[in-house]
Amino acid sequence: MSEIDRNQGLARQIAKNIQDSIMQGRLSAAQRLPSEVELAERFSVSQPTVREAMKILAAKKLIQSKRGPKGGVFVSPPSLDIAAQTLHETTNWLVSLGAVGLADIVGARRSLGRLSIAAACEHAEREDHKRIEAALLELDHTEISDEDFCRLEVEFHQAVAAACPNSLLRLVMVMVNEALIPAANMISFPFRQRDKVVAMQRQVFSAILVRDAAEAISAFDTLIDYQSGIYDIALEQRTLGSRLR
Structure with missing residues (x-):
């Protein structure tokens, strides 16, 4: 040696x-x-x-x-931001290598997103509502780039998660939102309709405002179902394209 x-x-x-x-x-x-x-x-x-x-x-x-x-x-003092960044980097790596598939992403987002939204309905205060609405207002512009739309979509879901008092769930949602959403968006953004995505997110927010957890979760499920269908279309197109080469 x-x-x-x-x-x-x-x-x-x-x-x-x-x-x-x-x-x-x-x-x-x-x-x-x-x-x-x-x-x-x-x-x-x-x-x-x-x-x-x-x-x-x-x-x-x-x-x-x-x-x-x-x-x-x-x-170093304990920091959720540092832990979240580490999880974010690890998850991106797993997605890039194919160790985490789209079905895994959809399942994780649905299950954890429901918990996050239910917590937001119960605990969100006025400042939380302002953050969520601000993200929605930024999203609802036709002139923004695909990259900015994807970034702002993450901000919307992060704003929802930030209303949760459970710090561990907030940490997990950082990983889910900042790693899994962009990874899936890279595949699906050419095929989805932005106005539909924003409309569904507005339904989620409207239900959070009146603390109707059942309605908010239902609207979120509709959003995930739509995005899951777009993933399927994107993968079909990718497979078809590879066969034609």
């Missing part, structure tokens, strides 16, 4: 040791880690090896550096 390989292996071991300490609560959120010199002495390695271990932990968003007199390396 070369010296470089050995040092990389040691760096991974140190990173794993510190990660375990964070996950098991021996290191708490916002706690300052020992200096590079102290860690090098503790693990009997060089400072560059410790530096590599810190890079591994930083890439996993487990630690963060701060400058100044009170600076150093600290355990």
Whole structure:
């Protein structure tokens, strides 16, 4: 084994040791880690090896550096945004490789979307309603690009999910909305009618406004059924096109 390989292996071991300490609560959120010199002495390695271990932990968003007199390396505080971004990247990767199919996307969106919408009907306040309506108003413009329409569609569903008081469900909905919707839209957007999509979303919002969960879920199911049918058309066209080549 070369010296470089050995040092990389040691760096991974140190990173794993510190990660375990964070996950098991021996290191708490916002706690300052020992200096590079102290860690090098503790693990009997060089400072560059410790530096590599810190890079591994930083890439996993487990630690963060701060400058100044009170600076150093600290355990990252828990963040739903960071966790959501990690889930988003992983899900995009799975979709891109074909490990997650359209049927999986439709099923997940339907089941989790119902929970999110029911929660919005029960808990949404005036500010939540404003965010949802703002996303709808932005969507309802014929001159916006397909890319912007897809982005704003995600914002609409995110605004609905944001009204849910359950932080874990909000986190899951970030993954569902920001990863699965764009992945499916890449396939279906040439075939769907924007005005129909917006009209169905307005029905969802109208039901949320009056806290009618049954009507909101029914409208959402209609939207998912429509989009599922568009996915089928898109896949048929893709298959037909490949046969004609």
